[in-house]
Amino acid sequence: MSDRPLAIAVASGKGGTGKTCVAASLLVTVPGLIGADADVEEPNLSILLGAEPYESSLVETPLPIIDQDRCDRCGECVKACRFGALNMFGDSFPAPNDLCHGCGVCSMVCPKNAITETGKPIGEIRLCRGNGLNIFEGRLHVGMPNPVPVIHATVEAAMAEKRNLVIDCPPGTSCPMVAAVRRADMVVLVTEPTPFGAADLDLALQVIRNLNKPAMIVINRADLGGADIDSLGRRYSVPVAARLPFSRSIAESYARGNPPASMDPQWKEAMLSIWESTERMSGN
């Protein structure tokens, strides 16, 4: 057994390489794991696992409220805001818009102490349960621009359980991906051996190197494409942990909502070996 709970982040660079399939397969294969869906723009982990929400809490970011009795419309807050998130038209009082990052600078600079903060809901965390699994699912509200606070809140909530954790990360290599892998002990990068897969994996590996995280690569649809993922991995000293072939029946069962490891022994074996290496590399 582990000395302390481990968190394994499943990320990719390119979308649609099979992150959620790997995350779901780890969850159905390795006993005792819980899941966090940090792909809050498009949370799909619970769908694939048949887990249903039974509880939900809002994720809020701080939003300024302007006390109109105190505000003398000096405009210092509008000037100080670097996100263009406060508007003042003509004689109106300053008003926040959706660009607010909740940094607190406006209330710091207000000479009249006229700015306090309230919480603005930008997403939710749903606790989902099904097939013996518990998933913390982050969901960004449609129309909200910044997923990062929802990602942080989701990962934090799941980590508070102090159980071994699988984090399903958003695609890409920018701030949402960074936020999702930030607390992980191990990053599993899922790719495909196409030119797209290789180019995006290269970017993802640069991010992981900058963050100084241990990582391993899973090559999905390993027989489709022929791009040389192995030498890319070697260049960053990141091992290839598994190669999984394309299978029409796996693709079809995914379409119906079944994770590959629930029906394919090769996937199951790969998931066990990923988990064992994670324990080994983390010194547990």
Add this chain to the structure above:
Amino acid sequence: MKPKEITIVSGKGGTGKTSLTAALVSFAPQRTVLCEADVDAPDLEILLHPVKVSEHPFMGMRTAAVDAERCIGCGKCESVCRFEAIDMSSGKAVVDKTFCEGCSACTLVCPQECILMEDTRQGTWFFGQTDFGPMVHARLNPGGENSGMLVQLVRKEARLTAKKTGAGIILTDGPPGIACPAISAVTGADIALIVTEPTMSGRHDMLRIAELCERFGAKAAVILNKADLSNEGAVKIEEACRENGLPLLASIPFLLDVVHAVAQARIPSEELKSYIGPIWEKLMKL
């Protein structure tokens, strides 16, 4: 005349946005400007091989920098930073540029006034020339911020290029997801073309991006890709399109030949030819 701006999006990643964008441009009915707006996984260039015309730095938000010599290690900056971007473990404040959002709160509380906001390069953008017309594309630095700003920038440059060259169409390969880069990619577009797949995830994500398009005033239409991977899933996508008033322009089966073409960094134009013509006809009438 104002060019028609078509942005290809998906919600879910990996549905085939980039391959379809490339196939679409190879049969475009009018002169077209290409725009790569998936700036943190920019793959359109792999298929279109643009010849570089010019290269430009992308400066994002300014970020904080501490003058280590003057820092006394009081930690006031760390206590006001809401993005956990200040590390005091060395005894002095160090800004982690990956997490600094550029709000400047730290500069306001530093008793030494030793934190300044500095220009920060977050990526690079390019003008290129392809066989099918000019292309504006970009790369965000790995782990970079402000991808929405960069998307706005490449779209603005694509519009200017269209004006200069008299192009009738701007075709933009958008990012997955629904947050800032996706909002920047669909806002002001005439058509948001959603590429989906016949899976439960594909349907769920299609409906989220469709809602986003409606909110930001872009007319949405759908292409169902890899349609034969699940007949049941395909029927559900068709139903969801009908229920939500989304025109379904085409259903394309899963074609191994397309995968093989892309594996050779080649546009799957011949492989998709019979589907692309009817899609353009419908697109130009929308």
